[in-house]
Amino acid sequence: MSGRPRLDAILAAARPQVVAALTRRFRDLDRAEEGYQTACLRALASWPEKGRPRDPVAWLILVGRNAVIDELRRESRHAPLEAELTEAPLADAEAAAIARLEAEDYRDDILRLLFICCRPELPRSDQLALALKVVAGLSVQEIARAFLVRPKAMEQRLTRAKRKAAAAGISFDTPSVAERAQRLAAVSTLLYLMFNEGYSSAGNGAHLRAALCEDAIRLQRLLLRLFPGQSEVMGLLALCLFQHARARARLDTEGRIVLLEDQDRGLWDRYLIAEGRVLIEKALLKGRPGPYQIQAAIAGVHCAAAAPEATDWVEIERLYRALEQAQPSPVVTLNRAVAVAQLDGPAAALALIEPLAGALEGYLYFHGARAAWLEELGRVPEAAEAYGRALALCTTPAETAHLKARLAALKEES
Amino acid sequence: MLYSILIYGAEALVDSLSDDEEEAILDRHRALQAQLTETGKLGPFARLMPTTAAVTIRAETGEPVVLDGPFAETKEQLLGLYLVDCASLEDAVEVAKQLPVDVGALEIRPVHFYGPGVLPQTPFEAAPYP
Known part of the structure; x- marks a missing residue:
C-alpha cells in the first residue's frame, strides 16, 4: 500500500455531513441516502481522473442534491412541479451554493440526523440499527452480523424503522437552546447504548460486535467536534475510551471473561487511556459534573492503577456516592457496594x-456479587444458591462459563 | 536551516481510516524518520491528540479564559509536526513530499529559533500511570 487513503475512506468520512444536509433539504432519509450514494458513484468516476475537489463534502452535497432533484423531476413528469424544483440547474451558481450549504447549519443538521434515529417510537435496537445504517454508513449485511440476525430480517427492520422515524415529524428549523440540549441528551444515550451493545458481547460473534464500539466512539468524536464545550459529551467519550482501552484484556483466547482484577494491564491501550484522562480532566474543570463524567472518572481511577492493589477504592466509593446523587439507581448502589467491599x-x-x-x-450482577461476598464469608450454601440464580440469568456463553467455573470451585472447596 | 513540517488533515477522515490504511501511513512516516536519522537531519517530531482533547486560552476581554476545542475551527486540523534540518527550502519540500499528503496538506514553516529543551532524548508515548 502507498499510504494513500482509499477514496472510500474520504467518502465515508463525509457521509454524516452529506446525508444530514440532504435530509434537511429533502426531509426524507431515503432520498438523502440515495443522493449520497449517487454522489459517491460520481466521485468514484470523476475524482481519480479530474482530481479531488478542494472541499469534498461541499462537492458531494451539491452533486447529491442535484441528483435527487433530477430524480424528483423524473418521477413527477406527469405531475405539476413544485415551485422550488423548477429552479434551473445550478451549474453557474455552484460557488454560491457551496458557500450556502457550508454555512452554520451543519452542526444542527448532523445532530438532527442522529436525533431522528432515536425517536422514542422505535425500539432501542432499531434506533441503533438505524443510526449505524444512516449515519455511520454500515451496510445492511454488517449491521445484521453485528445484531446476529439474517440480512433479510435486518433489511425489513430498517425499512420499518425509517418509515416510523419519517412519520414522527421533527422540526427542521434551527433548534432552540433547550431543544438542542434535549437532542444532545437523547443522542448521547443512543451512542452510549451503541457502545454497550458492542462492549457487553462476548463469546460467539464477540469480535463482530466489537466493531460497534469503534463506530460508537467515531460518532462520539464527531459529536464532540461539533459541540466542543459539552462536558457530558466529553464524559461520554472519555468513559467509552477507558472501557474500550481494556477490550483486548477482557476476554481470554477462548473468549472467556477475564475479571478486571485478573486482567493483564499490559494489554490495556495506553493511548486511549491517556486521551480519556485529558478529556475527563477538561470536562471536570468546567464544574458541571453529570452522570457520564462521573462514570468516566470512575473508569479513569481503575485505568490509573498499575495493579489491582493500587486501585484507589476510597475515590471510587466517593464517586459512586456522587453518582447516586446525580442518577440514583439500585445498580449504582450495587456498584458502590463493590467499593465498600x-x-x-x-x-x-x-x-x-x-x-x-x-x-x-x-439482575445478573446482583446475584453474582452477592454470591462472591457470601463465599468470602464462608456462607457456602447461600453462595451456591446465589450463583445458581445468577446462572439462570446469563445471556452469553462467556458469562455462563465464568459462573459455572466459580460454582464448581466453590463446591470443590466445601 | 531548520524547517518545521506541519501536518494538517481532516480528523473525520483520520477516524474513518481502517487499521491497514493507518498502518500504511505510519509506514511512510517510519521510512522518512529512518532516512532522516541516517542523514542526520531529523529533529523532534510529534503526533498530536485529536482537537477534541484541546483547550484554547484567549484573553479577549482582559482576563485569560480557557475555552474548549482547537484555536480555529477549520476543515483540516493540525495533526502533527516534524523539525528537520535542510540546506534549502527546496530540500525541505523534497523531504515533505515523502510524507502522505492525501489526508490534507503539509505546511513548511522555516524555524526562527529552536531551543532543544531539557526533555530526555527518548521517545515519549502518552502514558496512563502518573
Missing part, C-alpha cells in the same frame, strides 16, 4: 445491598 469487607457490602434484593431480583 474493598474498603470495609464483604459483610458491609452485603448489608448495603440487602434492601436492593427486590429491585435487582432479575
Whole structure:
C-alpha cells in the first residue's frame, strides 16, 4: 500500500455531513441516502481522473442534491412541479451554493440526523440499527452480523424503522437552546447504548460486535467536534475510551471473561487511556459534573492503577456516592457496594445491598456479587444458591462459563 | 536551516481510516524518520491528540479564559509536526513530499529559533500511570 487513503475512506468520512444536509433539504432519509450514494458513484468516476475537489463534502452535497432533484423531476413528469424544483440547474451558481450549504447549519443538521434515529417510537435496537445504517454508513449485511440476525430480517427492520422515524415529524428549523440540549441528551444515550451493545458481547460473534464500539466512539468524536464545550459529551467519550482501552484484556483466547482484577494491564491501550484522562480532566474543570463524567472518572481511577492493589477504592466509593446523587439507581448502589467491599469487607457490602434484593431480583450482577461476598464469608450454601440464580440469568456463553467455573470451585472447596 | 513540517488533515477522515490504511501511513512516516536519522537531519517530531482533547486560552476581554476545542475551527486540523534540518527550502519540500499528503496538506514553516529543551532524548508515548 502507498499510504494513500482509499477514496472510500474520504467518502465515508463525509457521509454524516452529506446525508444530514440532504435530509434537511429533502426531509426524507431515503432520498438523502440515495443522493449520497449517487454522489459517491460520481466521485468514484470523476475524482481519480479530474482530481479531488478542494472541499469534498461541499462537492458531494451539491452533486447529491442535484441528483435527487433530477430524480424528483423524473418521477413527477406527469405531475405539476413544485415551485422550488423548477429552479434551473445550478451549474453557474455552484460557488454560491457551496458557500450556502457550508454555512452554520451543519452542526444542527448532523445532530438532527442522529436525533431522528432515536425517536422514542422505535425500539432501542432499531434506533441503533438505524443510526449505524444512516449515519455511520454500515451496510445492511454488517449491521445484521453485528445484531446476529439474517440480512433479510435486518433489511425489513430498517425499512420499518425509517418509515416510523419519517412519520414522527421533527422540526427542521434551527433548534432552540433547550431543544438542542434535549437532542444532545437523547443522542448521547443512543451512542452510549451503541457502545454497550458492542462492549457487553462476548463469546460467539464477540469480535463482530466489537466493531460497534469503534463506530460508537467515531460518532462520539464527531459529536464532540461539533459541540466542543459539552462536558457530558466529553464524559461520554472519555468513559467509552477507558472501557474500550481494556477490550483486548477482557476476554481470554477462548473468549472467556477475564475479571478486571485478573486482567493483564499490559494489554490495556495506553493511548486511549491517556486521551480519556485529558478529556475527563477538561470536562471536570468546567464544574458541571453529570452522570457520564462521573462514570468516566470512575473508569479513569481503575485505568490509573498499575495493579489491582493500587486501585484507589476510597475515590471510587466517593464517586459512586456522587453518582447516586446525580442518577440514583439500585445498580449504582450495587456498584458502590463493590467499593465498600474493598474498603470495609464483604459483610458491609452485603448489608448495603440487602434492601436492593427486590429491585435487582432479575439482575445478573446482583446475584453474582452477592454470591462472591457470601463465599468470602464462608456462607457456602447461600453462595451456591446465589450463583445458581445468577446462572439462570446469563445471556452469553462467556458469562455462563465464568459462573459455572466459580460454582464448581466453590463446591470443590466445601 | 531548520524547517518545521506541519501536518494538517481532516480528523473525520483520520477516524474513518481502517487499521491497514493507518498502518500504511505510519509506514511512510517510519521510512522518512529512518532516512532522516541516517542523514542526520531529523529533529523532534510529534503526533498530536485529536482537537477534541484541546483547550484554547484567549484573553479577549482582559482576563485569560480557557475555552474548549482547537484555536480555529477549520476543515483540516493540525495533526502533527516534524523539525528537520535542510540546506534549502527546496530540500525541505523534497523531504515533505515523502510524507502522505492525501489526508490534507503539509505546511513548511522555516524555524526562527529552536531551543532543544531539557526533555530526555527518548521517545515519549502518552502514558496512563502518573
